[in-house]
Every structure is written in C-alpha cells, then in structure tokens.
C-alpha cells in the first residue's frame with residue numbers, strides 16, 4: 001500500500017496535559033546535513049477536555065505581528081488557566097519565516113497557495129499537508145494571523161470570509177470576529193481568485209476559522225500588536241479554552257466596520273514600470289475615477305508620468321510600501337461598506 005501519511009515528525013503528544021514546546025522535524029537532506037531536519041517550532045498547551053484552538057502565523061514569513069503575538073502567548077499562557085487545548089504554530093512556513101520572506105527561499109513556494117499540500121511534495125507542500133492532516137483536524141477553531149508583508153500595509157483588519165461555506169459556519173465566524181474586535185472586517189466574495197489558502201482548507205474541514213491582516217510593511221507597530229494580541233486573548237476566553245486575566249491596558253473590543261471587495265476593480269495595479277508616487281494615504285475615502293497616484297520614470301525624466309486612477313469607490317484599506325513598481329504590482333486595495341443583512 002502506498003504511504004500517504006506525513007513525513008514530518010514531532011515528539012509532542014497532543015493528548016498529554018501541560019505545556020509542551022518542541023520542534024516539528026521537517027526532513028531536509030542537504031550537503032552539510034545528510035539526515036538533517038529543519039526545526040519548525042510547535043507548542044501544545046493542554047489541560048483536560050475542552051475545545052481545541054489552533055493559532056498559526058508565519059504562513060507568510062515576512063508578516064511579523066502574528067509571530068510576535070504567538071511568541072508572547074506561548075510564554076504567558078499558564079496551562080492551569082486552560083480547559084482543552086491550544087496549539088501554537090508561529091513560523092508555519094519556517095524557511096520563509098527564518099529568512100523574513102513571503103515565500104520559502106528553498107522551494108520558492110507560497111504556503112498560502114499550496115493547501116492541501118502533498119505528503120511527498122516540496123518542503124512547503126509538506127508543511128501544508130502537515131497542517132491540513134495533523135493540526136487542522138484536531139481544531140474546533142483556527143486563527144491564521146497575517147499582515148500585509150513586505151510589499152503592503154493594511155489597516156488592522158479581520159478576514160472573515162475567503163471561501164464558500166454553510167451559513168451557520170459563516171455566522172459563527174462573524175460572531176467570533178466581533179469578539180476579536182479589530183477595527184475592520186473583510187468578507188471577500190467566496191469566489192475570490194486565489195485558492196490553496198490555509199483558511200480555505202480549514203473551512204473545508206468545518207473549522208470555525210478566520211484570519212487577520214494586521215499592518216505590514218515588513219515592520220511591527222505597537223498599535224497592530226496591541227489589537228492582535230488583545231483580539232486573540234478575547235477569542236480564547238470567549239470559546240472557553242483559556243481563563244487568564246484581562247491585561248490592565250486591554251481596551252474593549254471595537255465593532256468591526258464590515259467591508260467587501262466584490263471585484264478586481266477594488267484593487268489598483270501599476271500599469272507601467274517605474275517609481276510610484278501615491279497621492280492618497282491609507283484610510284482615505286476615495287471615489288471611482290479619482291487620481292490614486294503617478295508612476296514616474298526617472299530613467300527618462302523628460303517623459304510625462306503615467307496617471308493611475310481608482311476603478312471603484314471605497315475606503316483605502318491597503319497600500320503598497322516600496323516605491324519601485326513593475327506593471328502588475330498591486331498599489332492599493334479598497335473596501336466597500338456592507339450593510340448588516342448583506343452577509
């Protein structure tokens with residue numbers, strides 16, 4: 001019979017009580033290490049029976065707010081305050097996270113496009129397969145912490161829909177998003193063009209799963225970190241898996257402003273190579289046809305710049321960070337308000 005199980009190994013026993021901190025062993029046989037493995041950090045905090053919450057970050061290695069949040073939670077959660085199980089996977093695409101890159105420097109793959117992965121695939125595909133067959137099936141809830149990464153900066157947002165799902169599951173996800181309490185909540189069309197995401201795979205398994213887009217720009221900001229950590233703690237408390245204290249400086253949850261982006265018109269792209277001069281900032285309310293920016297060509301400074309305009313009306317929730325652009329790079333992404341009853 002063909003062997004289709006994971007090739008990754010861990011000494012963590014998911015059924016054992018207490019806080020176990022160890023490495024998932026990702027086999028990687030190379031010149032300097034014939035029988036070697038890559039150490040992917042994995043934490044399991046269990047105390048008796050109860051719900052299981054899976055917390056992931058570092059699916060994109062250059063998104064740091066979630067990785068810092070889960071590092072802090074790993075240290076601060078006392079198993080005595082847990083009922084059930086919290087599984088923490090802070091550097092999900094470990095080679096990418098170690099290198100501070102969106103994609104793996106070993107196989108160039110984007111972990112959030114290769115789910116459900118392959119048991120005998122490239123390293124990134126094997127990581128997706130491990131998450132999908134060993135971690136997600138144990139989970140009742142999953143939070144996948146993302147941000148804009150090196151090239152984009154987001155207003156602190158939740159991603160509450162990324163796939164088609166039953167209405168009752170969607171309602172539970174929206175309820176939990178409100179408990180998290182970030183300023184913005186995105187409900188993308190279920191038909192959004194990119195598949196293979198961690199969240200989509202979890203939804204397919206019936207897990208109450210949602211994601212975040214917390215800042216970005218290859219940095220960590222105090223504001224996003226505060227929103228992210230407080231949000232995760234509120235969710236853990238709400239589902240009954242953790243009974244830890246409310247931090248002295250924890251503010252109450254804010255009601256997310258619910259947004260959508262029904263078509264690619266809500267995404268603004270570079271039409272030329274060059275140097276991008278944005279003329280609006282993150283958080284601006286813009287209208288269809290309004291100027292978004294100019295693309296300059298310092299190589300031919302006598303040439304008129306190319307004007308970029310918005311193709312839709314909405315709130316600027318995401319903006320490109322680096323100045324140099326190539327045709328096809330995303331410059332802005334807008335959100336349109338959703339009325340309650342529309343989701």
Ligand code: CA
Nearest residue numbers: 060063146147
């Ligand atoms: Ca991301």
